[in-house]
Amino acid sequence: MARVVFQHVTKRFGTVVAVDDLTLEVEDREFLVLLGPSGCGKSTALRMVAGLEEPTEGEIVIGDHVVNDVDPKDRDIAMVFQSYALYPHMTVAGNIEFPLRSRRVPAAQRKELVDAAASALGLEGLLDRKPSQLSGGQRQRVALARAIVRRPQVFLMDEPLSNLDAKLRVQTRAELIELQRRLETTVVYVTHDQVEAMTMGHRIAILRDGVLQQVGAPQDVYARPANLFVAGFIGNPPMNTIAGKVVGDDGGLAVGLPGARVPLPDGIVAAVRNAGVEEVVIGVRPEHLRLDAGGIVPATVTVVESLGHERHVACRLDDGTLVIVRQPSDQAAPSVAGTVHLATDAQHLHVFDAASGDRVGAP
Ligand SMILES: Nc1ncnc2c1ncn2[C@@H]1O[C@H](COP(=O)(O)OP(=O)(O)OP(=O)(O)O)[C@@H](O)[C@H]1O
Ligand SMILES: [Mg+2]
Numbered sequence: 405m406a407r408v409v410f411q412h413v414t415k416r417f418g419t420v421v422a423v424d425d426l427t428l429e430v431e432d433r434e435f436l437v438l439l440g441p442s443g444c445g446k447s448t449a450l451r452m453v454a455g456l457e458e459p460t461e462g463e464i465v466i467g468d469h470v471v472n473d474v475d476p477k478d479r480d481i482a483m484v485f486q487s488y489a490l491y492p493h494m495t496v497a498g499n500i501e502f503p504l505r506s507r508r509v510p511a512a513q514r515k516e517l518v519d520a521a522a523s524a525l526g527l528e529g530l531l532d533r534k535p536s537q538l539s540g541g542q543r544q545r546v547a548l549a550r551a552i553v554r555r556p557q558v559f560l561m562d563e564p565l566s567n568l569d570a571k572l573r574v575q576t577r578a579e580l581i582e583l584q585r586r587l588e589t590t591v592v593y594v595t596h597d598q599v600e601a602m603t604m605g606h607r608i609a610i611l612r613d614g615v616l617q618q619v620g621a622p623q624d625v626y627a628r629p630a631n632l633f634v635a636g637f638i639g640n641p642p643m644n645t646i647a648g649k650v651v652g653d654d655g656g657l658a659v660g661l662p663g664a665r666v667p668l669p670d671g672i673v674a675a676v677r678n679a680g681v682e683e684v685v686i687g688v689r690p691e692h693l694r695l696d697a698g699g700i701v702p703a704t705v706t707v708v709e710s711l712g713h714e715r716h717v718a719c720r721l722d723d724g725t726l727v728i729v730r731q732p733s734d735q736a737a738p739s740v741a742g743t744v745h746l747a748t749d750a751q752h753l754h755v756f757d758a759a760s761g762d763r764v765g766a767p
Pocket of ligand 1: 417420421422440441442443444445446447448449596
């Protein structure tokens with residue numbers, strides 16, 4: 405078992421900074437998800453732990469050792485890729501056994517380990533097949549079995565589910581969570597899918613252009629995103645954002661929004677004053693907005709999407725800003741082109757500095 409630490413790690417490819425001064429500690433037996441859009445440096449970060457890329461600056465620690473100069477094969481890690489990369493001419497058993505053979509594990513022990521890994525992933529009945537005779541989900545399970553067979557200290561997974569169809573992905577997601585719990589291994593898991601990150605990670609680390617934006621438990625990141633980028637990346641539909649100006653309000657502060665003035669809750673007022681910001685962006689999650697005759701922000705309904713269990717009501721504010729309201733389907737649907745009023749509760753307001761995008765107030 406081992407922790408994985410990035411200490412001020414930077415990776416440059418020529419002029420491209422793929423990973424920019426990353427400092428992050430993955431705890432022993434933690435399931436940490438590296439999340440971010442395409443090109444943000446997720447795979448590069450993972451590949452540096454595996455030893456497939458060398459950091460330009462900084463140190464990678466596995467367990468208690470700096471591994472920058474340690475060969476990939478001596479790092480006691482296993483990596484699973486999006487492309488299963490199975491050997492097509494070998495059987496399932498042969499593929500799972502391969503890492504043991506290349507480490508010269510005795511035959512009797514190999515068989516035992518292969519059987520254990522195969523049974524952990526429900527592959528017992530498929531050991532004699534070739535990869536071409538398997539479904540995509542089964543192939544990915546073989547790749548996972550091959551990764552766990554050596555019982556490495558750390559699993560590195562790079563979008564391992566993205567080749568699977570939606571249903572299989574949900575199922576394999578649950579299996580992976582269970583597997584990690586059973587094996588008690590440290591996992592660093594790369595994905596651009598925020599649902600995977602929210603459901604699988606003990607903690608999520610969000611990267612943007614190689615720069616770490618926020619690390620935290622899924623619920624904490626969801627409830628208190630550190631900046632507008634994280635706010636927009638986590639949650640579907642994403643958090644609504646509305647630009648406004650801070651104004652005095654009867655001793656307190658309010659934000660002037662299109663068509664309305666929204667008083668800021670006391671908890672945020674001091675932070676806004678301290679930060680000295682005037683131009684802000686107000687964030688409200690779609691599930692925290694209500695269509696309510698007593699609401700203070702007027703809007704015009706543009707689209708009503710019914711998803712069965714809920715509706716997504718798209719509305720435009722007076723200045724054209726689009727906002728989405730998640731509405732339980734047992735409430736009356738608004739009519740398209742009709743005027744509605746939006747309400748929320750003060751504790752659900754997020755305030756961001758419009759210039760920097762950073763959250764104002766406690767992270
Ligand atoms: N070998 C390389 N040579 C040059 N540039 C590279 C190399 N590998 C990665 N990059 C660049 O580094 C940046 C980060 O790439 P990386 O593969 O880590 O992104 P990613 O977050 O994994 O993206 P994706 O979700 O698309 O897989 C990108 O701009 C990419 O073009
Ligand atoms: Mg990648």
